[in-house]
Every structure is written in structure tokens, then in C-alpha cells.
Amino acid sequence: MTPPDDTGAGGRPVRAPGTRRLMEHRLFWPAAVLAALLVGNVVFTHDFLAVRVQNGHLYGSLIDILQFGAPLILVSLGMTLVIATRGIDLSVGSTVAIAGALACEHIATAKDPGSLSTVLSAIALAVGVAAAIGLLNGFLVARLGVQPIIATLVLMVAGRGVAQLITDGQIISVSSSAYKMIGGGYWLTLPFAVLLAAALVAVTSLVTRRTALGLLIESVGGNPVASRLVGIRAVGLLVMVYVVSAVCAAVAGLMISSNVSSADGNNAGLWIELDAILAVVIGGTALTGGRFSLGGTVLGALIIQTLSTTIYTLGVPPETTLVFKALVVIVVCLVQSPAFRARLSRRRRTAAPDPASAAGDLTARRQEVHP
Amino acid sequence: MSTTLTKPLHRFSARHAARLPLMVTATLLVAMFSIGSVQYEGFFSAQVLLNVLIDNGFLLVVAIGMTFVVLTGGIDLSVGSMVALSTMLTAWLVEQNGLPLALAVPVVLLVGAGGGALMGWVIHAFEIQPFIVTLAGMFLGRGLCYMISTESISLTDPTTTRIAQTRVLLPGGLFVSPAVIIALVVLALAFVVLHHTRFGRTVYALGGNESSARLMGLPVGRTKVAVYAVSGLCSALGGLLLTFYMLSGYALHAVGMELDAIAAAVIGGTLLTGGSGFVLGTALGVTVLGLIQTIISFQGTLSSWWTRIVIGGLLFVFILLQRLFGGSRQAE
Numbered sequence: 001m002t003p004p005d006d007t008g009a010g011g012r013p014v015r016a017p018g019t020r021r022l023m024e025h026r027l028f029w030p031a032a033v034l035a036a037l038l039v040g041n042v043v044f045t046h047d048f049l050a051v052r053v054q055n056g057h058l059y060g061s062l063i064d065i066l067q068f069g070a071p072l073i074l075v076s077l078g079m080t081l082v083i084a085t086r087g088i089d090l091s092v093g094s095t096v097a098i099a100g101a102l103a104c105e106h107i108a109t110a111k112d113p114g115s116l117s118t119v120l121s122a123i124a125l126a127v128g129v130a131a132a133i134g135l136l137n138g139f140l141v142a143r144l145g146v147q148p149i150i151a152t153l154v155l156m157v158a159g160r161g162v163a164q165l166i167t168d169g170q171i172i173s174v175s176s177s178a179y180k181m182i183g184g185g186y187w188l189t190l191p192f193a194v195l196l197a198a199a200l201v202a203v204t205s206l207v208t209r210r211t212a213l214g215l216l217i218e219s220v221g222g223n224p225v226a227s228r229l230v231g232i233r234a235v236g237l238l239v240m241v242y243v244v245s246a247v248c249a250a251v252a253g254l255m256i257s258s259n260v261s262s263a264d265g266n267n268a269g270l271w272i273e274l275d276a277i278l279a280v281v282i283g284g285t286a287l288t289g290g291r292f293s294l295g296g297t298v299l300g301a302l303i304i305q306t307l308s309t310t311i312y313t314l315g316v317p318p319e320t321t322l323v324f325k326a327l328v329v330i331v332v333c334l335v336q337s338p339a340f341r342a343r344l345s346r347r348r349r350t351a352a353p354d355p356a357s358a359a360g361d362l363t364a365r366r367q368e369v370h371p
Numbered sequence: 372m373s374t375t376l377t378k379p380l381h382r383f384s385a386r387h388a389a390r391l392p393l394m395v396t397a398t399l400l401v402a403m404f405s406i407g408s409v410q411y412e413g414f415f416s417a418q419v420l421l422n423v424l425i426d427n428g429f430l431l432v433v434a435i436g437m438t439f440v441v442l443t444g445g446i447d448l449s450v451g452s453m454v455a456l457s458t459m460l461t462a463w464l465v466e467q468n469g470l471p472l473a474l475a476v477p478v479v480l481l482v483g484a485g486g487g488a489l490m491g492w493v494i495h496a497f498e499i500q501p502f503i504v505t506l507a508g509m510f511l512g513r514g515l516c517y518m519i520s521t522e523s524i525s526l527t528d529p530t531t532t533r534i535a536q537t538r539v540l541l542p543g544g545l546f547v548s549p550a551v552i553i554a555l556v557v558l559a560l561a562f563v564v565l566h567h568t569r570f571g572r573t574v575y576a577l578g579g580n581e582s583s584a585r586l587m588g589l590p591v592g593r594t595k596v597a598v599y600a601v602s603g604l605c606s607a608l609g610g611l612l613l614t615f616y617m618l619s620g621y622a623l624h625a626v627g628m629e630l631d632a633i634a635a636a637v638i639g640g641t642l643l644t645g646g647s648g649f650v651l652g653t654a655l656g657v658t659v660l661g662l663i664q665t666i667i668s669f670q671g672t673l674s675s676w677w678t679r680i681v682i683g684g685l686l687f688v689f690i691l692l693q694r695l696f697g698g699s700r701q702a703e
Contacts, residue, residue: 088502140687144694149446149502150633150643151690157630158683161676169674274510277503287503319521319622322514329507330493337497 026284030299033282037306045313057186061309063194069305070193071096071183071252073298075272076279077204078245080297083280085221085241086289087141087148092249092276094159095133096269099126099250100257101166107174119178126250133159134246138239156273163265173262183258193255200251204244205294214292217241222290271322275304278325281332391696392689393640393652396659403662411669421547423661428550429454429612431657433628434635435561436605438653439598441636442565444578444645445501447599449490450606451628452512453483455621457610459516462524462620465531472530480607486512487603491596505599509629516622523621526614535615550612557608561650574598578645627679634686635660642693659685 041048041061051060075092082089103122110118133155140151185192208214219227220234227234249269257263281287282303283296304325311321334340408415424431433450440447457479464475490508494501526532538546565571573594576584585591613624633643639656641648663681667673 140690144691146690146694147643149448153448153630153633154683154686154690157627158680158686160627161679161683164676165674165680169676271510274506277506287500317517317521319517320514322510323518324514326507326509326511326514329503329510333499333503333507334493334497337499339496339498343496 026293027295027299030283030296030303034299034303034306037303037310041306041310041313044310053189056189058189061313063191065302065305065309066194067191068309069302070191070197071255071269072272072275072279072305073197073301074200074248074252074255075245075269076276076283076297076301077201077294078241078248079273079276080280080283080285080292080294081204081208081217081241082148082245083221083277083285083287084217084289084292085238086224087221087238087241088152088277088287089137089242089245089249090149090152090273091133091137091155091159092245092252093269093272094155094157094163095130095246095249096253096256096272097163097263097265097267098133098159098166099130099253100263100268101163101172101265102126102129103179103254104172104174104257104263105166107176107179108172113174113176114178116178119176122179123182123254126254127247130246130250130253131243134243135239137246138242141242142235142238160265163263163268165265167263167265169265171262171264175261179258180261181258183255184261193259196251196255200248201294201298208294218290218292221292274325274329275301278329278332279304281329281336286336287333390640392638392692393649393655395689395692396638396640396652396655400655400659400662403659403666407662407666407669411666414665414669417543418545419665420658421541421545421551423658423665424551424554425548426616426664427657427661428548428554429609429616430628430631430635430660431554431654432557432605432612433609434632434639434653434657435557435650436602436609437629437632438561438636438639438641438648438650439565439574439605440501440602441633441641441643442574442578442645442648443595443598444581445494445595445598446505446633446643447487447490447508447602447606448502448505448629449486449508449512450602450609450632451625452509452516453486453603453606454610454613454625454628455516455623456512457483457607458614458617458624459519459524459620459622461611461614462526463519465528466524466526466620472528472534476611479611480604483607483610484600484604487606488596488600490603491599494599495592495595501599513622519620519622521622523619525619531615532618535618548616550615553608553612557605558650558654565650570594570597575646578642578647580646630679630686631660631682634682634689637686637689637693643690 038049045061048061051058051062053059075096079089079092103126106122106125107113107118110122112118137148137152137155140146140154141148144151181187181192182196183193187195208217216227216232216237219230219232220237224234252272253269256268277287279300280292280297281300283293283298283300285292285296307324308318308321311324312318404415404420407419413419433454437447437450460479460482461472461475464470464478465472470478486508490504493499494504526535534549537549539549539552540546565574573584573589573591576587576589577591577594581591610625614620617624635656636648636653637643637656638659639649639652639654641652660682663685664678667675667677667681
């Protein structure tokens with residue numbers, strides 16, 4: 001086999017080496033899709049990219065996307081680590097609801113709803129309970145070996161009941177300026193939620209990429225048996241990722257309930273698990289585990305949020321976005337599936353009459369890239 | 372050396388392990404019914420039990436489909452939204468398009484079976500995990516409901532209401548709804564198919580060990596597609612029964628029914644890893660879930676969301692049971 005060069009049939013240059021390297025970067029496609037979505041929006045809404053300063057705050061569609069996308073970024077962040085271990089966490093939506101319900105219930109029944117100490121204890125309560133939820137999921141998955149879907153499905157559905165129980169089936173409204181800060185406040189002209197999400201993403205990236213932790217997670221996801229044989233304590237790692245996922249979901253739940261100053265056990269975080277899985281998968285993290293990209297996940301979450309915003313601006317009924325998202329999940333999973341790629345390239349090869357033609361050459365090269 | 376000694380013991384406990392959850396379930400059922408009879412006035416009657424079936428006939432049908440999928444080691448998270456889509460589609464076709472019910476029913480069943488088969492094909496042909504495909508199916512189903520209408524569509528069609536109000540009288544002044552009869556017929560069919568046909572044996576073999584099944588020359592792909600089609604068909608039929616029960620189509624019908632169906636199968640003794648289980652156990656599981664609802668409604672002071680929490684808790688307990696007593700199977 002000759003090594004693949006940059007010339008196609010007849011010695012014509014196919015792509016400049018730089019361009020090809022850029023296109024093979026794992027973040028290229030998510031970034032390209034995001035850029036295309038933004039450009040598409042500019043075509044429909046001319047001042048889409050405009051960001052203006054008002055009362056010392058930044059305003060504009062881009063800022064909105066970041067602010068409303070912050071909870072999704074957080075949930076997807078935790079989900080990425082879980083998926084990297086070959087797991088899945090379906091309970092994040094319920095955790096979002098439970099966290100918001102707990103915090104709002106605590107603030108609403110407190111003597112001084114506006115004080116910082118009330119809000120801090122509400123946050124501590126929500127995050128603490130979420131950590132317990134994560135421990136439960138992790139225990140089921142890591143210690144008992146229950147499939148992650150089943151283990152987390154229990155709380156996906158029962159958790160909504162718990163959230164309803166906390167709020168007594170009502171929508172609890174709170175008026176606390178300190179609490180409002182988390183999801184609706186501004187700091188240094190930027191929405192606080194965006195800064196919080198950025199900080200948590202940065203911390204997670206540092207911890208997983210500057211220490212061996214990320215490698216260990218990938219190792220457990222890639223080959224659990226081999227990891228155990230080299231002495232990696234998979235149980236602790238697995239429990240940890242489920243706890244991280246639940247805590248991320250709890251912070252997202254605080255943001256969501258803080259933004260609307262109320263907790264709704266039934267609808268808060270509804271269907272966010274699909275969005276999160278979608279964000280992770282679009283970001284290039286395979287559902288089969290063993291490899292993850294936090295940058296890709298953030299891009300994926302931004303793509304989904306931009307898509308939602310676009311659908312709102314276009315005036316399409318927002319409920320129908322579920323259909324688009326479901327189709328995107330399937331397409332992205334198909335593209336990731338080796339069986340699908342093999343089928344596609346087989347079809348392309350039979351379509352090409354002459355194996356030495358450019359099409360055949362392309363197929364051969366593709367197979368070298370993705371054996 | 373110790374293996375030779377423990378092997379018969381292992382086999383003995385393994386055989387019992389399969390039936391243990393079922394025995395626990397039966398005991399639970401008797402206990403719940405006794406406690407209810409002692410605690411609440413008017414609880415101890417055959418009609419209370421029949422009402423459980425009347426209120427959960429659709430769940431039984433859906434859970435039977437789920438049992439097929441779980442027996443192959445797969446999972447179908449789309450059943451709840453498929454039920455909702457069926458109610459919506461029936462209401463929309465009959466109420467807003469004036470289609471006779473006799474035509475709408477086959478259309479709905481076809482959509483269900485076709486959707487299931489499509490998911491099964493994607494799962495098999497492209498080797499994508501069942502949960503992600505059916506999760507996408509779940510959201511697709513709900514989204515399609517909303518595309519039809521975001522509002523609830525009530526059914527006022529005379530044929531439909533007449534069927535919905537029909538009571539099948541039994542001796543002793545007892546009665547059931549036609550939905551119960553249909554659900555029991557489906558149960559009987561599923562029993563025969565799973566335990567007395569080649570297809571049923573393939574389902575068990577596939578769940579036991581897929582590569583072995585393939586090496587034995589069993590039609591793995593066809594069976595996989597078929598079980599998801601069965602699950603889709605059962606969900607659509609369950610949706611039709613729910614339409615008669617609720618007399619409306621709504622996108623938020625049957626939210627979380629996938630958990631109920633999985634829970635019913637698991638409580639009924641079906642192993643989530645596939646290969647072992649009983650469809651009659653699923654019927655027991657549905658009865659347990661229905662009795663929980665009945666007790667909560669008899670209690671009167673408990674809110675309906677307690678049902679969800681209790682079902683989640685029960686599922687949790689039975690998963691623990693499966694791991695504790697099914698451990699020997701994995702260790703071999």
C-alpha cells in the first residue's frame with residue numbers, strides 16, 4: 001500500500017495539507033456547524049450578531065444563547081464524563097427539577113429570603129442532595145453492575161415524583177435578589193450564569209487534562225477489564241463521574257429556577273437529558289466510551305441552544321424541535337457508527353465503475369482513515 | 372475440585388434465582404391485597420382486582436411488548452411516546468378528519484409496528500445501542516404528537532364512546548371493559564408465541580447469548596427487528612386502549628410509561644440482561660403496579676405522584692434482587 005498523498009488521480013492536488021489537517025481536527029465539524037447556524041440566522045435576522053451595552057450589561061442574541069445555554073453546557077459537561085466511561089445518565093433532568101425545587105422551597109420558607117446565607121444554604125442543600133443522587137446512581141452502576149440506562153431510568157421517572165413531592169405539586173415562586181443572581185444576574189457586564197458555566201468547564205478541563213484523571217476515565221470507558229488489571233480503581237472513578245454529573249445538573253437546576261424565580265417540579269429540565277446526550281455526541285464523544293472532548297461538548301451544547309433560538313425566532317412551534325433533535329441524534333449516531341460507514345463506502349465502491357477513478361481513490365483513502 | 376461439588380448447588384440456586392423474583396412478586400401481591408383488605412373498607416372484593424385490570428389493561432399490553440424486547444437483552448424507551456402518539460393519531464384521524472374508527476385502528480397499529488420495526492432495523496443494521504435509538508424514538512414520538520396538536524383532542528365520535536362505555540358482564544355482578552379482554556388475549560398470544568414457537572425460542576436464545584445464537588444459525592437480525600416491531604405494535608394497541616379509556620388524544624398522555632412497562636417486566640421476573648423471564652410474570656408485575664395505585668387512591672391522603680416514587684423504589688428493590696440472586700449466573 002502506498003501512503004496516501006495529497007494528489008488525486010492524474011496528479012491534481014486535492015486539498016492543501018493545511019486545510020486537510022484543519023478538517024481532520026476533531027472540533028472542525030462542530031465548529032463549522034455552529035458557524036453555519038449563526039450565518040443562517042444572520043440571513044433571517046440581520047441584527048442577529050449585534051451585541052449592545054445597556055445599563056452596563058451586554059445584550060443581544062449571542063448573549064441570550066450563551067445565557068440560556070449555560071445550564072445545558074453544565075449538564076452536558078457531566079454527561080460527557082459519564083459517557084466517557086461507557087455509561088449514560090438519564091436522571092439529569094429530574095436532578096435539575098429536584099435541585100430547583102429544593103432550593104426554592106428552602107428560600108420560600110426561610111425567614112429572610114433575600115439574605116446571602118439563606119441562598120448559600122439553599123445551594124448547599126441542592127448540591128448535597130444531588131451528590132447523594134449521584135452516589136446512588138454510581139453505586140448501582142459501579143458496585144452492582146446494573147446497566148447505566150436502567151440504573152438512571154429509576155430516578156429519571158421517580159425523581160420527577162420526588163420534585164413534585166418537594167413542591168407539593170405547585171410552582172413555587174421566590175423573590176430573592178441574591179438567588180436571582182445565579183441564573184439571571186450580571187457580573188462584569190456578562191451574565192453570571194455564563195461566567196459560572198465557563199468557570200466549571202475550565203476547572204473540569206484542567207482537572208481531567210492536566211492530571212491523569214481524564215486518562216483514567218478514558219481507560220475505564222475504553223476497556224474496563226484491562227483497566228482493572230493495570231490497577232485502576234474503576235468503582236471509585238465510576239461513582240465519581242455520576243456524582244459530578246448530578247452536581248452539574250443541580251447547578252443547572254439552580255440556574256434554571258433562578259432565572260424564572262420559580263421551581264416547577266413537572267417541567268424544569270424536562271427532556272434536557274436528550275439535549276445533553278445530543279450535545280455530547282455532536283461534540284465528537286462516542287457513546288461507546290473511552291474518549292471524550294469537553295471542547296466538543298461545549299460546542300455541541302451551543303449548537304443545540306442556537307438551534308432552539310433559531311426555531312423560536314423563525315416562529316416554528318417550539319414543541320416540534322423535539323422532532324428535529326431526535327432526527328439529529330439518529331443522523332449523528334449513524335455517522336459515528338462503523339457499520340453505517342462501512343455500508344456507505346461499500347455502496348460508493350460499487351457505484352464507481354472504475355476502481356482507479358477519483359471516486360474509488362477517495363473510498364480507498366477514507367477506509368485508510370477509518371479502518 | 373470445589374467446583375464439582377458446588378456445581379449442582381449452583382445449578383439449583385440458578386434455577387431458583389430465575390423464579391425467585393416471581394415468588395417475591397406473588398407474595399408481595401398477596402400481602403398488598405391482604406393489607407389493603409384489612410386497612411380499607413370495601414377493598415376486599417373481586418371487583419377491586421378487576422378494576423386494577425380495567426385501569427391498567429393498556430399498560431399490560433405495552434408491558435408485554437416490552438417483555439419481548441427485554442428478553443432479547445434490549446430496551447425500548449419509546450413505548451410511552453408511542454402510546455401518546457397512538458391516542459393523538461386516533462383522535463386526530465377520527466375527530467378531525469372524519470375517518471371511521473374501523474379504518475383509523477389499522478392505520479395506528481401499522482404506524483406503531485412500522486415505527487418499531489424501523490428502530491429495530493437501525494439498531495441491528497448499524498449496531499447502535501438500543502437505548503439511544505429508542506430514546507430518539509421517544510422524543511420523535513412526542514414531537515410528532517405536538518406537530519398534530521399541542522392541545523388535547525377529545526373524542527366525541529359515537530362509535531368510540533359506545534365502545535368506551537361497553538361493560539362485559541361477568542357472573543356475580545362483576546364486570547370488565549373490552550380492553551381487559553383484548554389485553555388478556557394479547558397475553559395469551561404472547562405466552563404461546565414465547566413458549567411454544569420457534570420465534571419465541573430464538574428470542575430467548577438471542578437474549579442468552581447473541582453470538583451463540585448467531586453461530587447456531589438463528590435469524591438474529593430478523594428476530595431483533597421483529598421484537599421491536601412487536602413492542603411498537605403493542606404500544607400502538609395500548610395507545611388505542613388508552614384512547615378508549617381516556618376518550619381523548621393528548622401529547623402528554625403516558626409520560627413515564629416506559630418505566631412502568633420496564634418495572635412490570637422486571638418485577639415479573641424478567642432479567643434485564645435478557646434471556647430469562649416470563650410473560651405471565653409481567654402480568655403479575657402490572658397487577659402489583661395497579662394495586663399500588665389502588666391503595667394510594669383508597670388511602671386518599673397521598674398524592675398521585677407517590678405512585679411514581681413507589682414504582683421507582685420497587686424497581687430499585689427488584690434490580691437489587693436480580694443482582695444478588697442472579698450473581699451466580701454471571702460468575703459462571
